[in-house]
Amino acid sequence: xxxRSCRACSSASSTKLACAVRDTRQPPYFSWKxxxxxxxxxxxRRLKQVEDENTKLRKLVADLSLDxxxxxxxxxxxxxxxxxx
Numbered sequence: 603x604x605x606r607s608c609r610a611c612s613s614a615s616s617t618k619l620a621c622a623v624r625d626t627r628q629p630p631y632f633s634w635k636x637x638x639x640x641x642x643x644x645x646x647r648r649l650k651q652v653e654d655e656n657t658k659l660r661k662l663v664a665d666l667s668l669d670x671x672x673x674x675x676x677x678x679x680x681x682x683x684x685x686x687x
Contacts, residue, residue: 621631638646 618628621628638649641649
């Protein structure tokens with residue numbers, strides 16, 4: 603939903619009518635409104651960028667954790683030095 607959607611919903615007489623016009627259900631509308639209400643378009647874009655970066659970092663941490671587990675399970679892994687010998 604973009605800025606146009608917000609205007610359509612705020613000018614509608616009821617949330618039910620606004621959701622019908624935008625072809626969406628009420629629960630997603632309320633979660634969207636709670637998250638983005640009062641933000642300028644620039645702030646919305648920045649929030650999306652931060653969320654995307656956070657997702658990438660979480661995936662990176664998961665991959666590195668998996669790599670670490672695999673190394674520790676390797677028979678030649680030296681637990682005292684933390685390296686493969």
